[in-house]
Amino acid sequence: MKIAPIIPYYTNFNFNNKVKNSNPNRNNIQYSTNNFVYPPVYFKGVNLTKAQAYLDSVIPKKGFNRRLQEIYDLDLDKLDGIQEGIEVFKGLNIKEIAFIARTLFSVNTNRGCYNMCSHCYANAMPPVKESENVINKMSWEDFESLTNGFKELNSRLRFYISAPKLGGFNRGERYITAFHDADCMTLNLVDAEGKQHDFIDISNALSESTGFRGIFDTTGWTPTDRRMQERAEKFAKYYSRPENRDKLFQFNISINPFHSLYTKSIEEKRAGNLERAKKFRRLYIDRIANAIYTFTPLINTRSFSFILRGFDRGDIGKLGEGFTMEDLYKLNQEILIKLQTKYLDDLAGERKYIKAKRRINYYLGVLNYIMDRQYSDGVILVDKTRLLKNVGKDNNYYQSSMEQVKKDIDTIKSSSVPTDFIDKQMAGIVDSNGDYYITTYYTTFPTELKLNFKNKNKQTPPIRPSLQEDLIISRDVINNV
Numbered sequence: 001m002k003i004a005p006i007i008p009y010y011t012n013f014n015f016n017n018k019v020k021n022s023n024p025n026r027n028n029i030q031y032s033t034n035n036f037v038y039p040p041v042y043f044k045g046v047n048l049t050k051a052q053a054y055l056d057s058v059i060p061k062k063g064f065n066r067r068l069q070e071i072y073d074l075d076l077d078k079l080d081g082i083q084e085g086i087e088v089f090k091g092l093n094i095k096e097i098a099f100i101a102r103t104l105f106s107v108n109t110n111r112g113c114y115n116m117c118s119h120c121y122a123n124a125m126p127p128v129k130e131s132e133n134v135i136n137k138m139s140w141e142d143f144e145s146l147t148n149g150f151k152e153l154n155s156r157l158r159f160y161i162s163a164p165k166l167g168g169f170n171r172g173e174r175y176i177t178a179f180h181d182a183d184c185m186t187l188n189l190v191d192a193e194g195k196q197h198d199f200i201d202i203s204n205a206l207s208e209s210t211g212f213r214g215i216f217d218t219t220g221w222t223p224t225d226r227r228m229q230e231r232a233e234k235f236a237k238y239y240s241r242p243e244n245r246d247k248l249f250q251f252n253i254s255i256n257p258f259h260s261l262y263t264k265s266i267e268e269k270r271a272g273n274l275e276r277a278k279k280f281r282r283l284y285i286d287r288i289a290n291a292i293y294t295f296t297p298l299i300n301t302r303s304f305s306f307i308l309r310g311f312d313r314g315d316i317g318k319l320g321e322g323f324t325m326e327d328l329y330k331l332n333q334e335i336l337i338k339l340q341t342k343y344l345d346d347l348a349g350e351r352k353y354i355k356a357k358r359r360i361n362y363y364l365g366v367l368n369y370i371m372d373r374q375y376s377d378g379v380i381l382v383d384k385t386r387l388l389k390n391v392g393k394d395n396n397y398y399q400s401s402m403e404q405v406k407k408d409i410d411t412i413k414s415s416s417v418p419t420d421f422i423d424k425q426m427a428g429i430v431d432s433n434g435d436y437y438i439t440t441y442y443t444t445f446p447t448e449l450k451l452n453f454k455n456k457n458k459q460t461p462p463i464r465p466s467l468q469e470d471l472i473i474s475r476d477v478i479n480n481v
């Protein structure tokens, strides 16, 4: 069922001024019931009268109730039952669904990644082999049951259940990701008819059902991989169209010395194999230059950005050589030189992106400008076996990462109400089998919640980093509202 867009009440509110009135609920919650067109509600033979009557009594059909900013401002005991008949939420009460909706950041549509970046916050491993009892991705049917389930519930509530309080999430915009440990180029789900659904379908469905825009992250692909190249060109075309330009919160290319190709080049250099080191460095530079070149049509969109991570030299110490911000600056300059060559070749040949020489300087200038704003030394050293082998534990990064894990564990132990997790901006993850987790990106905690997926009894690889299997966030805490 399609629900009517909820027009943000405070349409001017957005930290990055990225919200337009035409983008429904891209803002933090403040919905105008004046503008809400009530859709038909499908009761599916269940009796929602009590919950519906309560809702009618608190949400005015005209005007706006300023005291109601989010789902937790409602009396959830009285609202319970509003979810009845929605298959994916079977077995969960409204307090448990509210907890999922308000903390949800990632839906694990695909599990695993071949890039093996040594700093990967999710410590991603290549996809596990699927078998009768093991899956490495969500089924399209389970994915649709989740997005349709949210849409049905939003429709019954008349607002997005996931919408956060005004001023929440660092006073910026909240977003949703279709991955936790996968590269967006590889996201792919196949439906019962055999139709493939890539990032575009998946991200659009998530945005429609949560009201949040998606994030696209990639660290490039092998330029000779034709399937990936075609897919990337399709994404570039799609997101450069005026009607799709604002669909994503960010479109990121991740550049760093931690990608497996580059890490290999550092390891070879340390072993004295200079030719091999050069070869891996070159492969990495070509890969990223090709990704930027392919996404040239997006350079001028507001969502286009980079994720640039390196170590602060002073904090990582001597063993961090090769992985520092200074190394990253140099690397980026080489990538831009390679890109310039590609643009010049294009100008002299096909003229796919470059029709005049001045355009090259323009793009390089914009890219330099965006890069300058995105450098960050935020690297987490938890569960990073390969990186720790290279940089050791005797540095500030490792110490502070371990301290943060300890703090997280204490925080979880002392959290007794659901808003404790929301106020601290912990992120929820729906795994491919419906299990629900909470992570701080230093530490991950299982919860007792599980969505009613068809694949609910299948196994998936552990969610990282630092999964605390014995510290389970209980239903008692989640229901303590």
Ligand code: SF4
Binding pocket: 113, 114, 115, 116, 117, 119, 120, 121, 122, 123, 124, 180, 181, 182, 183, 218, 219
């Ligand atoms: S591409 Fe992303 S998910 Fe994959 S290993 Fe690198 S950081 Fe992790």
